[in-house]
Amino acid sequence: MSTNLPLPQFYSQTLESLQPIFDDTLSLSDASTQSILLSALDNLYLIQRMIHSLGIFSENESADEVGERELVFMSLGWVIGSSEEKGGLNGRDHRIETLQRSETAYNTYLELLDSYQVLTPEEQADSAAMAGGTSSTPKDPAKKREAKIRQYKREKDLREKISGSLKDHPETSSSPITFLLSLLPSFSKSSSNSKSSNTSTSRPSVISTNTGSTSVNNGEDNEETSRHSILLILRLLHTLTLSSLSSIYMEMELLSSAPASITSIAERDRDPREIKREEGETIDNTWKLDRQPSNYKPRELISGGGKVLRPFTILPSTQQMSDRERLKGDVFKQSWRLPTMTIDEYLQEEQRRGNIITGGGQASYDAPTESELLELAAENDGSTLAEQKAEQKRLKEENWANFTDDNKKGAGNTMNKG
Structure with missing residues (x-):
């Protein structure tokens, strides 16, 4: 990318390219969407390296010592983690690598918030529980439900507070990307083109042309944006991070039990006759038997410890579709006789037959004659x-x-x- 934008505008430009993806406007399965995602990730990692080289954040500081312009860039770890989480759709191994990068970015974001003491004591406890590499969601179903309800209420409350504090924020959207864009200077493509035509620099500018200092400059001072609004957005991203990490841990556990390569398995199970037909060889169909894989191994279905590696159904050795459908219907059904009417219909029928006695009892005794x-x-x-x-x-x-x-x-x- 050829640009001479200041770092805040470069960050805003990258977020604008990601906004349709985070708003579910674009499908993640499209190649064009994945191309946009990869390009945005390159820019995000570039911004991360630049922030690290500038030394904007330090472990010896607190949130009160960081300016509002620099405080916005604390969200970079969450943006990288969320963007990585939406990629890696080219197979199991690629997905695992993508989830690992996403987990690293999320944990970096949590460590940064903990270092600057941005979170409340309750949020710090949730981060500490997630820091061990396992989900903070309780195993007990009742406690798990209470934790999800508490997290949902916290997220909803933070979104409402942020929407009320940001006057320039559109009321129709409560996306975190939209919140971040409201804190950054708007990016104009026309001005970007005019600037890029006059320079050959391939990296965004981080030096303010107005002050001459080496601190991050957002181009336009937004007096209406307060520190309180920025901290609320960072806390909202913290809540979303915990939810994403829980999903990542569950998906990683499932992927660890999946076959090493679905593509290789599909190629292995192909019929040799199909391969010969593609190669142009003549096939004698006078005598043919059902294919029996020569490399079939029981451990491909069940591991040595008895763990099922992939779902399977035991069926008789037959190719008749009618028998397969009949056996499938016999397997996936209830082992008891099902009722033919509801309880209400049964009671109505019994009342029609006169088998239900009405009246009597204490109410009938107390009724006046x-x-x-x-x-x-x-x-x-x-x-x-x-x-x-x-x-x-x-x-x-x-x-x-x-x-x-x-x-x-x-x-x-x-x-x-x-």
């Missing part, structure tokens, strides 16, 4: 409804009296006279 309801309604004097209920009550009592007069007590017990 018909006579009590009529008596209560008749007590509302002066209303037509009360008069009607009183008349119903009188007729009921009269009918009951007539019934008791006509039917003496015990008159119906003619079969059992004692």
Whole structure:
């Protein structure tokens, strides 16, 4: 890259090229995206070497002793780690090397924040737990869930505080790259082209043309950006770093159990007839047997300690697709009879058949009788409804009296006279 930009603008230019990748606008599987990522990583490592040669950060300083212009460059370790984590898609070995570089960058960022005492005591404890090379996430499922919820709340709270403190920040985006770009001078391609046409320098300038000092100059003083906002962004990147490191450790563990080279295995398992056909040789198909790999070894499926190296299914020696599908259906199914209806449908059917008794119990005992309801309604004097209920009550009592007069007590017990 041919440029004569100051270091802050060069950093801003590199972040702008990475912003579509971090916003998931570009697909990581595209070759063009990986090319942009590699070019940005070259620039980031160049900035890292320049910062190291300038001696901007020292172990004997605290965060209060670092200027706001230099404080922004503490985020460089996180940017390198995140960019490395998005690459390495050319096989297992390449991915492992990329994850190792990402882990190194993340740990460097954590050490820098710890050295300058930027973090809170709780965040320092999380960094100390991650420093051992293992995930700080608890093994217990309940504690693991609580830790994730606590980390999510912390990240959300920091994003809201940062969005409120940065007045020039767009409300529609809460990406860390967007936060960092709001702290750096904006990069103009037109001005960059005009500058590069007048110079042959191939490295960004780190000397301020206004002051003549060797300290990092951001080109334009942003008076609205406060130290508090920068520290909040660094703490947010710390939370994202812990989450990324946990993912890296889990992925490294999975990759360590994966085959050494998927490509080599695919070439090894190819049918020799296909190889001959590609080479133009004539194949006699009169007699042919199913291919049996001569280099088949049981340890390729199961290790010496009994650990499964890759998934496999035991099937009979047959090439009939119908049998394979039938056996597959017999294997991947429940070993018990499944119900044909839900519990609610079952209860509705039983109620329709009359097998469910409703009513009764204490609630039915405490409910008022018909006579009590009529008596209560008749007590509302002066209303037509009360008069009607009183008349119903009188007729009921009269009918009951007539019934008791006509039917003496015990008159119906003619079969059992004692």
